[in-house]
Amino acid sequence: MMFALAGNQNCGKTTLFNQLTGSNQHVGNFPGVTVESKEGVIRGYKDDTVVDLPGIYSLSPYTNEEIVTRDFLLNQNPDGIINIVDATNIERNLYLSMQLIELNIPMVIALNMMDEVRANGGTIKIADLQNELGVPVVPISASKNEGIDELIEIAVKTARHRQRPRRQDFCSGAVHRAIHSIAHLVEDHADRIHVPPRFAATKLVEGDLPMLEKLQLSENEKDMVEHSVTEMEQELGTDREAALADMRYTFIDRLCADSVVKSGESKEHARSVRIDNLLTHKYLAIPIFLAIMMLIFWLTFGVIGAFLSDLLSEGIALVTDATSAALTAYGINPVVHSLLIDGVFAGVGSVLSFLPTIVVLFFFLSILEDSGYMARVAFVMDKLLRKIGLSGRSFVPMLIGFGCSVPAIMATRTLSSERDRKMTILLTPFMSCSAKLPIYGMFTMAFFPKYRALVMIGLYVFGMLMGIVSGLILKGTLFHGKPVPFVMELPNYRLPSPKSVCMLLWDKAKDFLTRAFTVIFVATIIIWFLQSFDTRLNPVTNGDAGMLAGIGRFIAPVFAPLGFGDWRASTALLTGFTAKEAVVSTFAVLTGTNTANLPVALAGIFSPLAALSFLVFTLLYTPCVAAVSAVRREMNSGKAALAVAFFQSAVAWVAAFLVYQIGSLFV
Amino acid sequence: MTLDEVKIGHRTKIIAVNGQGALRRRLLDMGLTPHTEVMVRKVAPMGDPIELHLRGYELTLRADDARNIEVEEESL
Numbered sequence: 001m002m003f004a005l006a007g008n009q010n011c012g013k014t015t016l017f018n019q020l021t022g023s024n025q026h027v028g029n030f031p032g033v034t035v036e037s038k039e040g041v042i043r044g045y046k047d048d049t050v051v052d053l054p055g056i057y058s059l060s061p062y063t064n065e066e067i068v069t070r071d072f073l074l075n076q077n078p079d080g081i082i083n084i085v086d087a088t089n090i091e092r093n094l095y096l097s098m099q100l101i102e103l104n105i106p107m108v109i110a111l112n113m114m115d116e117v118r119a120n121g122g123t124i125k126i127a128d129l130q131n132e133l134g135v136p137v138v139p140i141s142a143s144k145n146e147g148i149d150e151l152i153e154i155a156v157k158t159a160r161h162r163q164r165p166r167r168q169d170f171c172s173g174a175v176h177r178a179i180h181s182i183a184h185l186v187e188d189h190a191d192r193i194h195v196p197p198r199f200a201a202t203k204l205v206e207g208d209l210p211m212l213e214k215l216q217l218s219e220n221e222k223d224m225v226e227h228s229v230t231e232m233e234q235e236l237g238t239d240r241e242a243a244l245a246d247m248r249y250t251f252i253d254r255l256c257a258d259s260v261v262k263s264g265e266s267k268e269h270a271r272s273v274r275i276d277n278l279l280t281h282k283y284l285a286i287p288i289f290l291a292i293m294m295l296i297f298w299l300t301f302g303v304i305g306a307f308l309s310d311l312l313s314e315g316i317a318l319v320t321d322a323t324s325a326a327l328t329a330y331g332i333n334p335v336v337h338s339l340l341i342d343g344v345f346a347g348v349g350s351v352l353s354f355l356p357t358i359v360v361l362f363f364f365l366s367i368l369e370d371s372g373y374m375a376r377v378a379f380v381m382d383k384l385l386r387k388i389g390l391s392g393r394s395f396v397p398m399l400i401g402f403g404c405s406v407p408a409i410m411a412t413r414t415l416s417s418e419r420d421r422k423m424t425i426l427l428t429p430f431m432s433c434s435a436k437l438p439i440y441g442m443f444t445m446a447f448f449p450k451y452r453a454l455v456m457i458g459l460y461v462f463g464m465l466m467g468i469v470s471g472l473i474l475k476g477t478l479f480h481g482k483p484v485p486f487v488m489e490l491p492n493y494r495l496p497s498p499k500s501v502c503m504l505l506w507d508k509a510k511d512f513l514t515r516a517f518t519v520i521f522v523a524t525i526i527i528w529f530l531q532s533f534d535t536r537l538n539p540v541t542n543g544d545a546g547m548l549a550g551i552g553r554f555i556a557p558v559f560a561p562l563g564f565g566d567w568r569a570s571t572a573l574l575t576g577f578t579a580k581e582a583v584v585s586t587f588a589v590l591t592g593t594n595t596a597n598l599p600v601a602l603a604g605i606f607s608p609l610a611a612l613s614f615l616v617f618t619l620l621y622t623p624c625v626a627a628v629s630a631v632r633r634e635m636n637s638g639k640a641a642l643a644v645a646f647f648q649s650a651v652a653w654v655a656a657f658l659v660y661q662i663g664s665l666f667v
Numbered sequence: 668m669t670l671d672e673v674k675i676g677h678r679t680k681i682i683a684v685n686g687q688g689a690l691r692r693r694l695l696d697m698g699l700t701p702h703t704e705v706m707v708r709k710v711a712p713m714g715d716p717i718e719l720h721l722r723g724y725e726l727t728l729r730a731d732d733a734r735n736i737e738v739e740e741e742s743l
Contacts, residue, residue: 058696062689091722092698238701242684245695249703262723269723276709285712379727383713386729392716485690485732486716487697490725 001048001159004073006100007084008093009055010372010491012112015500016084016142017052020152023503037072042152050082057092059099061203061210064418073103074195080159081107082151087117087124087139088268088492090260094252095245097133101165104196107135108155115141121263128259134167143497168198170251175243178205178232182225189215205229207240272492276376285380292373293399296364300357300403301434308356316349335539338532339525347524347578352516355509357434361403362508363501365396365411370496375488382486388471389479391486394424398467401431402460405627407508409634422640423471423479425631429623429648430467432460435580439618442584446599447611455612459619466620466651515626523578523625544590548574562617562653563610563660573617579624609667613660620652668740670705671717671733678706679738686735698722699736 005020007013017025021040038052053072054065061067073081083100085093090111097109109129117124130137136154140147157163169176183190183201190200193214203211204225217225229240236243279288299305324341368374374396382392393415401408408428415421440459444452530548532539540546544567552571559565559573568590576583588594591601606614622628622645632641673679681703684694698721699705705721716729 058692060689060692060696062692089722089724092724095696095698238683241692241695242700246700249698249700272725273708280709280711280718282710282712375727379711379716379718380713382711382727382729383715485693485728487690487693487726487728487732489697490718490727492724 001079001156002076003042003048003050003080003082003155003159004053004076004078005050005082005084006053006069006073006096007055008057008086008089008096008489010489011055011084011086011089011093012142013052013055013084015497016082016110016112016140016148017050018497018500018503019142019145019148020050020082037068042156044152045156048156051076051078057096059096060206061208067210073100073105078105080155081105082110082155083107084110084112084142087111087113088266090124091249091252091256094133094255095248097135098170098248098251099202101133101135102168102196102199102202104164104168104198106158106161106163107165108151108158109133109135109137110142110147110151111137111139112142114139115144115146116266116268120266120268122266123261125259125261129255132167132255132259134165171247174232174235175205175247178228181228185221185224185228186215186217189217189221202244205232205240206244268492268494272372275493276490279373280376280380285376289377289380292368296361296368297403300361300364305357305360308360309353312356313349313353316345316353320345320349335532338539339528342532343525343528344521347528348516348521352513355512355516358404358407358512359505359509361400361407363505365400365407366501366504367496368396370494370500372491372493375490378486378488379490386486388427388468389475390420390423390471393486393488394420394427397424398428398431401428401433403434405429405431405433405623406512406630409627409630410508410511412634419479422635423474425634426474426644426647427467427471429627429644430463430470430620432463432619433580433623433627435624436618438581438584439576440615442587442598443602443611443615446602447606447608455615459615462616462655463619466655470651515629520578520626527575527578549590558653559617561660562656563613563664564606564617566605568605569614573621576618577622577625579626580618583618609660609663612663613656616659617652617656620648620655622646622648622652668738669734670707670719670736670738671730673707673738675707675709678704680704682737682739684736686732690732691735694728694732694736697726699726705738 005013005017017038017040020042022043024043025038025040037054039049040052042048042050051072053069056063056065056069059066059070061070072078081100081103083097085097100107111124111126111129114124124139126137126139136158138147138151138154140151142148171179179198179201182204183197186200186204187197190197195211195214200211200215204215207229212222232243233239238246278284281288320341323345324337327337327340368377377396378392380392381395385392385394394412397408397411397415400411405428408431409425412421412424412428415424440456444455448455527548530551531546533547534540534545535547535550549567549571552574553567555574556565556567556570559570564570568587571590572583572586575586584598587602588598591598591605593601602611623631628641628645631644632638635641670679670681681699681701683701684691684699703721705719708718708720708725710717711727716727717733719726719728
């Protein structure tokens, strides 16, 4: 049997999913479902699975998540729904439950955070709730693993006995009459497309266009539906959408008045308000935010991540040397030796050493997200982002982009609108990633030793400016539509559950490792091959005779107007596509010098103006292969990934061209 | 009067949610229905959006969107 796990955002859904499945979960693959949904085997029931659906507040047809959830529930025929409800915020949570009940699928309500309710001296009369809603209600605490076994047992029993919700009708008067007459009218149409007539009728009353289209009513039937709705609107003196929202909340208000005993303000809420007095304070909010981000970046890239990365690099170097020595001792063919050591070990190894940094960065970010702070960042920064047609929620992924574009692009998953998400993904590469720092460091040392910091800061700011300009252009062209309304819950601050954080980290690490051993593995072999052989497939001893150098020479003229037509520059840019750090190491290989003498060697290739133009180009040109493949995965489109690579390169070319040509007038 | 005009720290009751489409539906779904009591808790550092307290939880929305929400004149 398959269960769907549905509920609001911030109600502990992921924690419950982890409790239900343990570590036995994977990314589900459902035909026609675009948003990634996780699927897991319910512990103790090896034939039963549960699918984690996106967190939503309603089944309206407006946000992508709502449409996905609704289509999933209607088309994938789950045997049961587990609806998680936050007991500390029961009114708004039950609003979704009432819509889920209309789907007429066996359903159980998991009343989460009951421990918090009890600790605050509140009670909820479970039996009354159960009676009024017509579905089983199980009190649980997902974070403390309480009530989970009972929940599983009742969910399985309910689904096995095909025990559908006992009650569908929560309204009286005009709404009741409208829904009933319409349900009767569209019954045949609804049955044909396997939608419960009651659900179809409610959606029609709400003026749900996708549902109206799907039902394929005749003109006459449409008129009759409209007639019933108009009658209802006139009788109530309100419109269709407000009428139904009002009906649901009125029912919930009455239900909660009878069966929920609150004890005034809860400790957690009072604590949250106190924390917010500081974190969203009129003057302190932005400085505190900047301080937190700087601390995270410093810890990630400077302390923990760097330490672990160095450790891993050393480990990889040891393994590489040992393998190399063993292969030599074995007397293996030098070409195979070169493939393994110079190609695979060097390439995959250099990317692999980023793993700790990425895991550490995600550790901090998941704490910010799960604790509820990210929502506050969106709240504080919204006004800024609105100017380029985005909302506050896009701020965080862009910020992560300064560390690494890959986790940044993955972090856009938290955005609820597809439009905002795509636009954020396109703008993230403008935030200069940390892998470009070695390039900036080397070039500023060689050409602008007195103004190193100034040039570097200038590059970062220039990247952001280009991002803002691109944002304005995208807003006016490709992403014309209105951004989704910024109406967002600010959840109570909570301590993230260690189990959820660990599982997330493991997920990210697994993602990254998979990529390192697939895309990057293949890419490094191709680069190695092109570097080590000439066009007649003879192995070359010197890099400048290989095919890669040939390609470098071939495309070098493209960069001549930018001031760096030297083939070594174009070759370095090519290898930079695998990883930006490779630009510096390629220069070292091609000029036959070590890092210490590289500044001198570079001075022979670039004029200072050409160096500046080169820096601008590296700042903006195509993201590395890992980032491009992340774009492909997140946007689910190879075309989009190619478009990003070309768009960035074009912007880079134009910007570097302007820098060089305008600069030439003055120098 | 509309919700964006309510002073910080004041409470009021919703009369109607105007506007249309996704925004209006979202406001209704989040519990901003007629007769609901709301409190304007604070304004973001840059002057927008605003933070509300209603139905026991915190909600943020932009002042422009709050202009669609009619509320009772006298603050409670």
